[in-house]
Amino acid sequence: MTAEHDRLDAARDQQVPWKKWGPYLSERQWGTVREDYSDGGNAWDYFSHDQARSRAYRWGEDGLAGISDDHQLLCFALALWNGKDPILKERLFGLTNSESNHGEDVKEYYFYLDSTPTHSYMKYLYKYPQRAFPYANLVDTSKQRSRSEFEYELLDTGVFAENRYFDVFVEYAKASPEDILIQIQVWNRGPETAELHVLPTLWFRNFWSWQGSSERPLLQEVAGDQTQSIIKVRDREFEQFYLSCEGSPPLLFTENETNTQRIFGVPNRSPYVKDGINNYVVQGQQGAVNPNKTGTKAAAHYHLTVAPAGSGVVRLRLAKAAPSVGTEGNGSRSAWFGSSFEEIMKTRRQEADTFYTALTPTSLTADQANVMRQALAGMLWSKQFYHYDVDRWLEERGSDPFKPIRKQAPRNEHWHHMYNGDVISMPDKWEYPWYAAWDLAFHVLALTLVDPDFGKQQLKLMLRERYMHPNGQIPAYEWNFGDVNPPVHAWSTIFTYYLERAHTGEGDKEWLKSCFQKLLLNFTWWVNRKDRNGRNVFEGGFLGLDNIGVFDRSAPLPTGGYLEQADGTAWMALYCENMLEIAMELAMSDPEYVDMSLKFYEHFLWIASAMTHMGGENGMWDEEDGFFYDVLRLPDGSAFRLKVRSMVGLLPLCAATCFSGQFIKKYPEMGERAQRFLAARPEIRQAIHDPAKPGSANRHLASILDETKLRRVLSKMLDENEFLSEFGIRSLSRYHADHPYVFCAGGQEYRVNYLPAESDTGMFGGNSNWRGPIWMPVNALIIRALLQYHGYFGDDFQIECPTGSGRMMNLFEVAREIGRRLGNIFLRGSDGRRPVYGGTECFQHDPHWRDCILFYEYFHGDNGAGLGASHQTGWTGVIARIMHVFGTIDSEQVLTGGKGAYFQASARAEQRTAEQIGG
Amino acid sequence: MVVVGKRVVALYVDRVAQQWIVRDIDGNYWSLPINDHPWEERRPFHPTEETELEPVPGHYKYVLGLPW
Numbered sequence: 001m002t003a004e005h006d007r008l009d010a011a012r013d014q015q016v017p018w019k020k021w022g023p024y025l026s027e028r029q030w031g032t033v034r035e036d037y038s039d040g041g042n043a044w045d046y047f048s049h050d051q052a053r054s055r056a057y058r059w060g061e062d063g064l065a066g067i068s069d070d071h072q073l074l075c076f077a078l079a080l081w082n083g084k085d086p087i088l089k090e091r092l093f094g095l096t097n098s099e100s101n102h103g104e105d106v107k108e109y110y111f112y113l114d115s116t117p118t119h120s121y122m123k124y125l126y127k128y129p130q131r132a133f134p135y136a137n138l139v140d141t142s143k144q145r146s147r148s149e150f151e152y153e154l155l156d157t158g159v160f161a162e163n164r165y166f167d168v169f170v171e172y173a174k175a176s177p178e179d180i181l182i183q184i185q186v187w188n189r190g191p192e193t194a195e196l197h198v199l200p201t202l203w204f205r206n207f208w209s210w211q212g213s214s215e216r217p218l219l220q221e222v223a224g225d226q227t228q229s230i231i232k233v234r235d236r237e238f239e240q241f242y243l244s245c246e247g248s249p250p251l252l253f254t255e256n257e258t259n260t261q262r263i264f265g266v267p268n269r270s271p272y273v274k275d276g277i278n279n280y281v282v283q284g285q286q287g288a289v290n291p292n293k294t295g296t297k298a299a300a301h302y303h304l305t306v307a308p309a310g311s312g313v314v315r316l317r318l319a320k321a322a323p324s325v326g327t328e329g330n331g332s333r334s335a336w337f338g339s340s341f342e343e344i345m346k347t348r349r350q351e352a353d354t355f356y357t358a359l360t361p362t363s364l365t366a367d368q369a370n371v372m373r374q375a376l377a378g379m380l381w382s383k384q385f386y387h388y389d390v391d392r393w394l395e396e397r398g399s400d401p402f403k404p405i406r407k408q409a410p411r412n413e414h415w416h417h418m419y420n421g422d423v424i425s426m427p428d429k430w431e432y433p434w435y436a437a438w439d440l441a442f443h444v445l446a447l448t449l450v451d452p453d454f455g456k457q458q459l460k461l462m463l464r465e466r467y468m469h470p471n472g473q474i475p476a477y478e479w480n481f482g483d484v485n486p487p488v489h490a491w492s493t494i495f496t497y498y499l500e501r502a503h504t505g506e507g508d509k510e511w512l513k514s515c516f517q518k519l520l521l522n523f524t525w526w527v528n529r530k531d532r533n534g535r536n537v538f539e540g541g542f543l544g545l546d547n548i549g550v551f552d553r554s555a556p557l558p559t560g561g562y563l564e565q566a567d568g569t570a571w572m573a574l575y576c577e578n579m580l581e582i583a584m585e586l587a588m589s590d591p592e593y594v595d596m597s598l599k600f601y602e603h604f605l606w607i608a609s610a611m612t613h614m615g616g617e618n619g620m621w622d623e624e625d626g627f628f629y630d631v632l633r634l635p636d637g638s639a640f641r642l643k644v645r646s647m648v649g650l651l652p653l654c655a656a657t658c659f660s661g662q663f664i665k666k667y668p669e670m671g672e673r674a675q676r677f678l679a680a681r682p683e684i685r686q687a688i689h690d691p692a693k694p695g696s697a698n699r700h701l702a703s704i705l706d707e708t709k710l711r712r713v714l715s716k717m718l719d720e721n722e723f724l725s726e727f728g729i730r731s732l733s734r735y736h737a738d739h740p741y742v743f744c745a746g747g748q749e750y751r752v753n754y755l756p757a758e759s760d761t762g763m764f765g766g767n768s769n770w771r772g773p774i775w776m777p778v779n780a781l782i783i784r785a786l787l788q789y790h791g792y793f794g795d796d797f798q799i800e801c802p803t804g805s806g807r808m809m810n811l812f813e814v815a816r817e818i819g820r821r822l823g824n825i826f827l828r829g830s831d832g833r834r835p836v837y838g839g840t841e842c843f844q845h846d847p848h849w850r851d852c853i854l855f856y857e858y859f860h861g862d863n864g865a866g867l868g869a870s871h872q873t874g875w876t877g878v879i880a881r882i883m884h885v886f887g888t889i890d891s892e893q894v895l896t897g898g899k900g901a902y903f904q905a906s907a908r909a910e911q912r913t914a915e916q917i918g919g
Numbered sequence: 920m921v922v923v924g925k926r927v928v929a930l931y932v933d934r935v936a937q938q939w940i941v942r943d944i945d946g947n948y949w950s951l952p953i954n955d956h957p958w959e960e961r962r963p964f965h966p967t968e969e970t971e972l973e974p975v976p977g978h979y980k981y982v983l984g985l986p987w
């Protein structure tokens with residue numbers, strides 16, 4: 001295989017620490033729950049961007065294009081100054097939730113251009129204006145805008161006019177696991193010569209101040225020569241570590257300690273504080289840096305003058321080994337930065353190319369391959385060291401697990417057991433620099449394309465005792481760990497298992513078993529907590545779909561009573577199917593799991609049939625509309641459907657899994673028991689798909705929807721006037737553009753309109769919208785389900801797609817069509833434009849912008865423009881997996897190989913590539 | 920019998936006087952000098968009605984060199 005595959009193998013099999021260093025530095029630590037020690041829990045206001053340069057963090061660090069070790073003791077990142085800004089650009093700027101008209105939003109342009117899974121090579125681009133950065137303008141203008149207006153973006157300020165900006169490319173290449181080459185290349189895109197201060201910065205996370213430790217690490221200048229300046233790292237963990245800076249720039253030292261004068265108005269004990277380098281460079285305060293050249297934060301100070309269309313290069317090396325002395329050539333260049341530096345950089349770039357060539361289906365176009373690679377690069381750059389000792393954090397706020405809850409309990413008071421200190425895949429390292437459990441399950445679908453070991457580790461991590469609540473709940477996210485997210489962990493788990501099994505020839509059953517045990521706890525938590533009446537109908541609150549409902553589904557209803565949620569129940573049906581798959585797989589080699597298989601089979605049938613039976617005339621299924629809805633049950637016993645045509649009603653379609661007959665063949669008595677169960681309860685299969693009915697290749701199907709209901713729901717889903725957009729499946733039917741759903745209660749009107757772009761309410765922070773836009777994760781679920789249905793129904797099942805077009809497709813073709821439309825969000829169309837960038841012209845035409853892809857949180861329901869968080873490569877990165885699926889298999893392969901077809905085809909393709917590369 | 924809740928140590932900043940203030944476990948207030956041994960050299964502090972004390976997170980106790 002490729003050199004990068006060899007590194008992955010070495011990391012797994014020999015514990016070679018290829019992943020010890022990576023992009024684990026957050027892009028925003030300020031404004032997080034972890035750093036919030038306010039009384040009212042206002043994290044955004046308590047620790048602001050303005051404070052960040054002066055105030056030491058408690059739990060983590062942030063920086064620009066940065067890296068750290070996997071415990072984030074030592075950090076490296078970039079600081080820049082254009083000579084006009086009031087502060088160094090040490091971290092990305094953005095608006096807080098209340099400053100922007102659509103919630104928090106980063107106001108910078110930066111791109112994750114490339115990364116290998118071991119981070120042996122990484123590339124990042126930051127676009128830095130040459131004019132003064134319009135901090136105040138962004139805040140003031142955004143505050144004046146209403147929720148019905150667009151966000152005010154950095155490009156709108158005119159700061160990039162005449163292309164007066166620098167393209168700052170940062171590349172990392174590992175010569176060995178702990179020898180990291182760093183190259184910063186600055187291009188002047190403007191019409192005139194411009195100056196730039198470049199300050200590569202090395203610092204320790206402040207872990208000593210909060211523990212009363214007398215031991216603190218140290219950075220100090222050691223003798224270099226005319227070719228390099230050197231910072232030596234003195235710390236127990238990093239003995240013999242050096243940052244070498246080519247060209248002998250001056251080194252500046254300070255301490256990563258709070259500037260108490262600036263933050264609290266109390267004089268500093270030491271003149272060297274966190275913003276010392278900033279104050280020295282920007283304000284000329286000579287006494288702000290330590291003349292003894294020691295500290296816990298240090299920077300090399302390069303001052304570049306760059307001609308128009310020209311570039312300047314800064315090179316550094318962070319390594320465990322002492323820098324080699326001696327020069328090359330005419331003696332002006334250190335051997336440490338000589339030809340071997342260039343050779344290693346070039347080799348790692350080529351190895352990254354080879355790695356991605358090996359995993360990219362040959363059927364993909366160059367543009368598709370670029371989108372897929374940047375999606376994966378974004379996912380890999382979004383790994384972050386996440387540190388949060390909740391018990392300690394709560395204790396520091398006066399919370400005690402053995403005392404009654406106070407009137408104003410701090411956030412997450414029931415999560416004293418939690419200790420997080422791991423590298424985790426983040427949704428977006430600026431906008432959402434904290435893990436979100438259900439997002440993570442989707443991240444793994446894409447990450448396993450490049451690093452199955454990391455995917456497995458991430459899934460297992462959420463189930464560990466340091467994360468999962470003793471009661472079985474998987475933590476949702478730091479704003480409220482106790483919130484309820486859709487249970488997709490089991491799906492991601494079995495997907496990852498199948499993938500590895502196909503690629504290595506043997507699945508990791510021990511891993512699968514250990515996940516299954518913990519998932520059992522979680523499944524039981526759901527059953528015991530979210531099924532109010534014990535009748536297999538589930539609630540769950542917002543369930544990740546924020547504002548999709550008529551009301552805030554996580555709050556008490558204005559009508560009283562409660563909701564029976566179509567999505568909550570469908571998620572649980574899918575959860576049963578996934579657990580059934582896992583149990584059956586484990587049972588193939590361990591009969592202990594046979595009974596569990598039957599348990600989940602029966603549980604699925606109870607839930608699926610409850611969904612179609614329960615409530616009779618007032619159940620979730622609406623025969624007239626041919627669609628599922630939430631049901632509102634009022635205190636007086638009456639009930640009715642909330643007839644909003646949304647993703648909530650499509651999710652029952654997603655609860656479908658096709659099974660081969662292998663399990664029954666091995667355990668025929670289980671088949672008999674299942675038959676007896678069904679025979680004794682004929683009502684169960686009355687309104688759902690009959691699981692006993694064999695389909696294509698004698699397969700069986702677990703599905704809430706029978707063929708009639710499936711066709712009816714699909715006809716709506718594939719109708720371009722309803723859900724099917726040019727860019728995937730919308731979260732709300734376009735039908736509601738002309739037919740808003742209106743509900744009156746307590747003298748108030750509640751209304752659901754089709755809103756293809758941003759939300760017009762503050763519900764759930766107002767920064768996301770499920771009333772029209774396209775969301776990648778649920779589209780991925782729909783594609784998964786369609787492939788399952790196709791494996792069962794085969795070519796005999798044809799449906800018009802789009803509805804009314806006269807074009808008939810089988811369900812594989814429908815899935816592929818949705819995948820194609822999703823891909824079109826990012827791909828350049830025949831007009832040369834990428835829909836994701838909408839009307840932002842420089843992204844459409846400028847060669848320095850147009851091939852840099854951003855993977856937004858969600859997309860405009862009509863034109864595909866990117867919305868919400870701009871770097872949520874997180875679950876939007878799933879597009880890489882979707883492209884890979886349809887670049888790897890066809891309809892016939894699914895019919896022949898069933899659901900294993902993709903995994904097997906993927907493994908075969910990898911094998912072919914291995915043979916080509918090997919010989 | 921009157922039950923008195925357990926007192927806890929609390930940290931404050933007095934921005935007007937530019938000094939750190941500590942309330943000890945017995946409810947006494949102390950101002951801390953800016954030096955290497957602030958607790959040893961603490962001075963009694965008597966807040967008045969005009970005094971505005973802003974709470975400081977408890978984990979700053981090490982930064983302030985407090986002995987607990």
